[in-house]
Amino acid sequence: MDTKKIRNFSIIAHIDHGKSTIADRLIEYTGTLSKREMADQVLDNMDLERERGITIKAQTVRIDYRGKDGEMYCLNLIDTPGHVDFTYEVSRSLAACEGALLIVDAAQGVEAQTLANVYMALEHDLEIIPIINKIDLPSADPERVKQEIEDVIGLDASDAILASAKTGEGIEAILDAIVERIPAPAGVADKPLTALIFDSYFDAYKGAIAHIRIMDGVLKKGMGLKMMATGKVFEATEIGCFRPATMELDELGPGSVGYLAGSLKQVRDVRVGDTVTLANGGAAEPLPGYRGVTPMVYCGLYPVDSADYDNLKDALEKLQLNDAALVFEPETSVALGFGYRCGFLGLLHMDVIQERLEREYNLKLITTAPSVIYHVYKTDGEMVKVDNPSDLPAPTTIEHIEEPFVKATVIVPNDFVGAVMEISQNKRGEFKGMDYLDVNRVMIVYHIPLSEIIYDYFDKLKSSTRGYASLDYELADYQPAKLVKLDILLNGDPVDALSTIVHVDNAASRGRSLAAKLKTIIPQQMFEIPIQAAIGNKIIARENVRAMRKDVLAKCYGGDITRKRKLLEKQKEGKKRMKAVGRVEVPQEAFMAILNIE
């Protein structure tokens, strides 16, 4: 493949602005797949992705297209995830590209998430082609959106392409623009091989598979290779490209995008962001642009059935292969036994991992409430990082605690500015500034604790702005805050997995709400269960779950035995979701209760 005929590009868009449908139309238009083979949104191939309408994994597809000049071009589309939690995946995908399509909804205009990704694309020096999608909508206003792109992003939108993934309008113009405006890759064949791993997945037959972009050199089947970060040496047993199913090739030249399989059985061997080179005579320096992953949110994952501990470990390892951002290490809880402390990019990421563990690996899990990483400065001068409230050192040994703050950018219609400010203020946010994007839409910036964001900030934001608010945030700094540990005692015993770190001003009200919430969640048992909220030795709230007085099906005849069986089975199923903490059976949702209180 002639490097000059390759175009590598990503698509940047806010959720729902039509990224996946545009991708589908490009694939369809070029005949990469026949109509019959096209399932809608072929690139979102995880059930979860389709259900939620979001892309979690980056996907790749090679499209062949004859340009206006009559030459065949090889267009590599690298689809990117579309959620604030997956910013890192986007950055890796962008590093493999020379250009990007910026898709903006013709009615909705520029959103906070769009901004974040465009800035990242600009950082990577990508050629950006603005596309205004959904121009078939009655409420479409392409001129306003063009103006917004110029005002807010500073991109020349004069030759923005007007398109509708629904009607197919503008699809050919997009393909031509990719050929004409996006530069060909700069790599050369006669340098030592360097290939960037921008994604990976696990194949049950072939082992760990890397998605790669060849920067320089030529990758051939059978070559002896080396991972530059891990030092792992292996042989290229299979290489090829995605159409979007894998298609084997004999070699991949500079600028090419494809996959690489080797004797890579260990999931840890394929690190996203790592550089592949030759085992002998390889490149001296790895490729730049690898940004380490830092989880922002931690929670404990515990198997309901302790016999599943090893299965949970296997499942996490398998997921980690596809997900460089997932970290985990063993953890023990007095209440929950053996499990894993897992780090995530954000709440959606956490949700997705938890759901995949349950669905794809058939595990029943208890998830503890998410926590950020606190910097605890002790009186002896030492600083410890705490991502689990129960690890907080004794109060007397703490000099002060710092918590992570983020710069939160919210874009809302004018009318909701007051609502956004009220919520942000209640969440200990500090107002940083406000800009009018146009006469109607406002961008508001707050400096706000991450812990408040992961509680229910976004939910509150959405519900009080009728869903119009869009949010993006990035880690800003660590700031001292008056924080205390709120403990929960069940039946007189503290339950470590229910502890949280809260601001001292909110502690009493949070304690009362949490105790009251737990009362509604913990089912009646054969004895009375006191629920207490405590800060240090001081009890600040108390509730009681009254004893269950009796539990027996009164009537059992009329011959309807099947129904009785179903009732008993349902009861049994409910029990499976519970964890015995001391003598008390605690349902899974109790450990997340802190997220659902006022």
Next chain:
Amino acid sequence: MESNFGIYIHIPFCKQKCFYCDFPSFAGRERLIDSYLAELSREMELTALKYGQDGKMAPYTVYIGGGTPSLLDTAQLARLFSAANEHIRFDQVAEFTIEANPGTLTKDKLRLMKASGVNRISIGVQSFDDNCLKKIGRIHRAGDAIECIKLAQSLGFYNISLDLMYGLPGQNMDTLKQSIEQAIALQVQHISVYGLQLEDGTVFARQQAMGKLQLPTDELVENMYDYIAATLPAGGYNRYEISNYALSGYESKHNSLYWQDVPYLGFGAGAHAYWQVNRYENPTNIDAYMAMVRRGEILSNIEEKVDEKAHMEEFCFLGLRMTKGIDKEKFRETFNKDIYAVFGDGIKEMLDKGFLQEKDGALSLTTIGMKYGNIVFGAFITGE
């Protein structure tokens, strides 16, 4: 044909639907009774032809329940009995029960029942407190029930059962005590006492959803339960099942079949059958039921195939409802397995908790275990 089985016949008509009831029964559809009886007869005929001897079924018990069988007028009752006689051989029937509501039972109907071989009447009294009866949607008053029982006794019925309920709206300890004492004073042979359960789709469930249902507290309901469990045995009524009490020798033979893994056939809308390792359910909708019979279908809707695992579970969670519990030797004979080999962990846990006891080769609920029966039954549900 199996020699040991029961027959249940369902009459799904009521004058008014009680507020707690989720059984297949319908008010205001009396005009369907005649055609319904015809289909009922046809269903029995088809079943007798297929499974009977010389075109007749020869069961051990027959039970006509509802709904309200006593809602049928005398002519309709007569047709029901003659249909039963046509398809059932009664010479081996040890117990022939019919359910009756004090608001619809008359002297003529009782006479007809007696003459047709009914030897046990089960009367839905629920409470002897008028205020309470009104709040649960019963059509009769306490006085009707007393009159009715005395009438049945005077006509020569020597096996009468009463249904009572506790935990009802408007009920307090005094009115419950008065009901229990009244039942004992009437010298009936059998008393069933059920705690109120809120079932989906009932008037009570809707009242509850609107916040309009006032129920006694859990503590009071427990006190009622304790009172009943102490008082009836003291009055000579042995508690032979969680909710059933009887003078010695008057335990319900038909209901005992359900708890002891004995097959039964069910006729009528919503009736259930347990026949040759399957559980069947007729359509609960009256029209759908009649259409099914017109198509000539019997035992057609399998609700559950009882495989060995399910069979063992049922054997236990049903058998444990009875005071005498489950006979370990009978379990071995039935399944060729030791009960401990199958449910050992659960049994040990329940023995440790004091919910289960083992004596004379039987496993049975303790007094406290009866209160928390569902927990014990759950130990015999192994799941997937």
